[in-house]
Amino acid sequence: MTTIKPLSRRLSVAPMMERTNRYCRLFHRLLSTETLLYSEMITTGAILFGDQERHLGFDSAEQPVALQLGGADPVALAESAAMGQSFGYAEINLNVGCPSDRVQSGRFGAALMADPALVGECVAAMQNVVQIPVTVKCRIGIDGQDSDEELDRFVATVSDAGCEVFIVHARKAILAGLSPKENREIPPLKYDMVYRLKEKRPGLEIILNGGVQTLEQASQHLDHVDGVMIGRSAYQNPYMLASADSEIFGAKTPVSSRLDILETFADIVADKIADGVPLKRMARHVVGLFQGEPGARVYRRYLAENAWKNDADADVLRRAADLIGPVTRNDANETVGAAPAPTA
Ligand SMILES: Cc1cc2nc3c(=O)[nH]c(=O)nc-3n(C[C@H](O)[C@H](O)[C@H](O)COP(=O)(O)O)c2cc1C
Incomplete structure (x- = not known):
């Protein structure tokens, strides 16, 4: 039985399809023992009808690892979350931020931002069957829905259903006309919206994501939010993670070459x-x-x-x-x- 340390989300590596699989996480874990690592998004269909060991299996050396699920059916999500817990994941995260066509045709990912009540149902259904934290990764908005009030309404509804941790990608999702890749550069990031969300909801754990390239930038965001999630920069320049334990978590461990x-x-x-x-x-x-x-x-x-x-x-x-x-x-x-x- 593995002992899992209490989770800290001060720094995490983002879920990235075709990137953050178990081998990537084993490597990242050598660089930082504290940084929380996320899986790629795994759909409920893949888990419930596919090869579970292939999709969910991982080494305990990767811990702590959060499992990101893609789906919009509360029953299927609950079954998948329970499965994730039984494999030993430290957190279940729901993807409410991916704008790809494939995800949209399943009406999950970023499309779910338009239906906060359903996201709340999904969170509640998962929380009913697992003891580990259930978190949501969302955007600051989608399409025309991009004001502070709309973001707050989404967060209020989902937190009323029991979610206490929101990872907010500070760029709104555009569901038509942009590829997911383009939508990672356009429209501009709005960090202020995430900061204001934290001010308005101090009791919630708010993690900022999007465009963070260095630990120095992450430290600056940490003056305003509870944690920072880094995606592309951590993958492309993984050695940045080697200083994370000391610079972000205050650990005294030496930095390996x-x-x-x-x-x-x-x-x-x-x-x-x-x-x-x-x-x-x-x-x-x-x-x-x-x-x-x-x-x-x-x-x-x-x-x-x-x-x-x-x-x-x-x-x-x-x-x-x-x-x-x-x-x-x-x-x-x-x-x-x-x-x-x-x-x-
Ligand atoms: C190749 C790639 C795959 C991604 N796959 C996922 C995914 O499976 N789930 C998800 O929530 N976000 C996914 N994202 C988005 C990232 O998690 C993150 O929100 C985005 O890249 C912004 O952070 P960054 O600017 O630090 O990269 C992906 C991003 C990239 C570049």
């Missing part, structure tokens, strides 16, 4: 390969590890040329490290030993 992290990950990867997981499913998450460092290009090119081969093994990561080792051997502020070893 990029090379130490990579070497530790290579050992984990070797075990996974022995279990039949191809290197390419794991190596893609470490491509950005040396971003901005001398040697980063050589490292990326080596991975691109070698990690995607069918018979590639963990030595590909070790050789990539050897290529840049002399350049970055002392790249961390305090390089003290290896990152914490996973427990499973």
Whole structure:
């Protein structure tokens, strides 16, 4: 039985489809023991009618991990949430922010912002069957519904149903005319709306998301909100997470170097390969590890040329490290030993 520390959402890595799978999370966990990690969105259909172990299985070393669900049917969400709890997730999060066509055709994701009563029903149904927190990730608004009053009405209805934690992507969702990718850049972010929501509802835990690129920016937002969720920047430049335990959580743990992290990950990867997981499913998450460092290009090119081969093994990561080792051997502020070893 794994012991799970009390959840802190001061910093989290956002749910990202095709990115934040279990291998990505194992890697991110080597960088930060405190940051809360989210799964990709998993639909209730995939959980209830698909291969549950494939969709939900994860290593206890990734904890704490929140499971993000996609769906709009309270019964299916409750069954899926219960399943998530039984797999050991530390939180269940409902996606009320994704604007993709596929999600819209199922009438979930951001489309749910137009139906706060239904979101409340979904939250209540999940809370009835799990003991872990049930949270909502939403936008500041959708389409023409984008005022403070409308956001507050959404949050009031859903919190009346029992939700105490809202992760708010500070950019409104546009359901027609923009791709999800475009809708991550347009329209502009409105952090003030999230700050005002926290002022108006101090009893709720409000987490800000959208466009945060550094821990320094995250710290500034933390003057106004309870937590910050980072998506793309954490994926593209994962080493930013290495300072999170000390800078955001006030922990005294030393910061491991990029090379130490990579070497530790290579050992984990070797075990996974022995279990039949191809290197390419794991190596893609470490491509950005040396971003901005001398040697980063050589490292990326080596991975691109070698990690995607069918018979590639963990030595590909070790050789990539050897290529840049002399350049970055002392790249961390305090390089003290290896990152914490996973427990499973
Ligand atoms: C590739 C990709 C996949 C995403 N998948 C999800 C998802 O499954 N669920 C979700 O709620 N948001 C998803 N998002 C949105 C992010 O969670 C986040 O809200 C958004 O990227 C804004 O944060 P950022 O500016 O820090 O990246 C995704 C974003 C990206 C870039």
